Amino acid sequence: xxxxxxxLAILAAAGVASAQSSVTLFGVVDVNYxxxxxxGVGSSSKSQITDSGYNSSRLGFRGTEDLGGGMSASFWLEAxxxxxxxxxxxxxxxxxxxxxxxxxxxxxxLTFNRRSTVSLASGLGELRLGRDYTPQFWNQTVFDPFGTNxxxxxxxxxxxxxxxxxxxxxxxxxxxxxxxxxxxxFYGQFQxxxxxxxxxxxxxxxxxxxxxxxxxxxxxxxNVALATASTKFAPTATTxxxxxxxxxxxxxxxxxxxxxxxxxxxxxxxxxxVTGKGAxxxxxxxxxxxxxxxxxxxxxxxxxxxxxxxxxxxxxVHNLSKRTALxxxxxxxxxxxxxxxxxxxxxxxxxxxxTGYDFGIKHSF
Numbered sequence: 293x294x295x296x297x298x299x300l301a302i303l304a305a306a307g308v309a310s311a312q313s314s315v316t317l318f319g320v321v322d323v324n325y326x327x328x329x330x331x332g333v334g335s336s337s338k339s340q341i342t343d344s345g346y347n348s349s350r351l352g353f354r355g356t357e358d359l360g361g362g363m364s365a366s367f368w369l370e371a372x373x374x375x376x377x378x379x380x381x382x383x384x385x386x387x388x389x390x391x392x393x394x395x396x397x398x399x400x401x402l403t404f405n406r407r408s409t410v411s412l413a414s415g416l417g418e419l420r421l422g423r424d425y426t427p428q429f430w431n432q433t434v435f436d437p438f439g440t441n442x443x444x445x446x447x448x449x450x451x452x453x454x455x456x457x458x459x460x461x462x463x464x465x466x467x468x469x470x471x472x473x474x475x476x477x478f479y480g481q482f483q484x485x486x487x488x489x490x491x492x493x494x495x496x497x498x499x500x501x502x503x504x505x506x507x508x509x510x511x512x513x514x515n516v517a518l519a520t521a522s523t524k525f526a527p528t529a530t531t532x533x534x535x536x537x538x539x540x541x542x543x544x545x546x547x548x549x550x551x552x553x554x555x556x557x558x559x560x561x562x563x564x565x566v567t568g569k570g571a572x573x574x575x576x577x578x579x580x581x582x583x584x585x586x587x588x589x590x591x592x593x594x595x596x597x598x599x600x601x602x603x604x605x606x607x608x609v610h611n612l613s614k615r616t617a618l619x620x621x622x623x624x625x626x627x628x629x630x631x632x633x634x635x636x637x638x639x640x641x642x643x644x645x646x647t648g649y650d651f652g653i654k655h656s657f
Contacts (some may be wrong), residue, residue, distance in 0.1 A: 315355035324652025332641025345442035387500035427506030435540030444605035448570030451591035454536035454557035477511035516541035532561035599631035
C-alpha cells in the first residue's frame with residue numbers, strides 16, 4: 293500500500309493560494325541470487341547477489357497539484373537503487389558517452405536516473421519535461437513477459453545495436469507530449485531530446501539529439517503499439533544516425549496473455565551501416581497465487597558473419613501478498629555467426645551457449 297502524504301498549503305507571493313496537492317513516496321526493493329555460465333574456449337561462470345530480477349529496484353517521489361479548470365501540475369523523481377550493495381544507479385546527462393561519468397567504486401550516490409520530470413496536464417494531454425523513458429522502449433518492456441528485467445530479458449533489447457545511442461531506454465533533456473486518455477483506447481507519446489553541445493561546426497555538435505513517437509490502441513483484451521526513433525551521433529568525421537522501430541502487441545485470453553514484438557534497428561555511419569532485426573513471442577499464464585512467464589526471442593544483424601542470438605526463458609512468480617513476491621527464472625541463449633551473448637555476467641565463446649537463472653524476492657511500497 294503506497295503512502296500518501298498531504299502537502300502543506302502553497303504560499304503565494306501575494307497571499308495564500310488554495311489548491312489540493314499530494315505527494316507520494318514509493319519504491320521497490322528486489323534482491324536475487326543470480327548465476328550464469330558460458331561454454332567454449334575462454335568461457336567462465338559467475339554467481340552473485342544482485343537486484344532487479346523481477347522489478348527494477350527504485351525509490352521515488354511523485355506529486356500532483358490540482359490547478360482547477362481541468363489542469364494539473366505534477367513532478368516525478370525516481371532513482372534506481374542497488375539494494376544488494378547500497379549504491380545508486382548511474383545516469384547520463386547528455387545522451388552521449390561523455391555524459392556517463394564513472395564514479396569511484398563504492399561511491400555512486402543516489403541519482404534520479406530512472407525519471408526526473410515536471411508536467412503540466414489538461415484535457416488536451418500532458419506536456420512533460422526532463423529525463424524520461426523513450427517511446428521505443430515502452431514497446432520493448434510492455435510486450436516482454438519479463439518486463440525487460442532479470443535473466444529473461446528479451447534478446448531484442450539485450451542484443452540491440454540501437455542501444456549504442458544511449459537512448460534505447462531513457463533520454464535526458466527531453467520534451468514530451470502525451471495524448472489525453474479519453475480517445476476511446478488510442479494513446480500516444482511524442483518526444484524530442486537534446487545532446488546540448490555547442491554549435492561550432494564540429495561533426496559532434498548534434499550528438500545526442502533525437503526524436504521519437506509511439507502510437508497505440510488498448511481496449512479490452514487487445515493492446516498494440518508502433519514506435520520509431522532517431523538519434524544522431526558522430527562515429528567518425530561525418531555525422532551518423534541510429535534509427536529504431538518496433539511493433540508490439542498482446543491479447544488477453546483470460547487463461548493466458550499472449551505477447552509478440554518485432555524490432556528493426558539501423559546504424560547509419562561511415563564507412564558502413566549495420567541493420568539489426570529481432571522478434572519475440574511470449575506469454576503470461578496465471579496459476580493460483582502466481583504466474584508463469586515464458587518467452588522466445590531472437591536478434592541478428594547483417595554485420596560480418598551475420599551474428600545471431602536466440603533465447604528461451606521460463607519463469608514463475610509466486611505472490612505472497614499484493615506487495616511481496618518470490619520468483620525464479622531460467623534462460624538459455626544460443627549464438628551463431630560470431631555472436632557471444634552471455635547471461636548474468638558470465639563469459640561465453642563465440643557461437644557457443646550460455647545459461648543463467650535467478651532466485652529472488654521483491655517487495656514494493
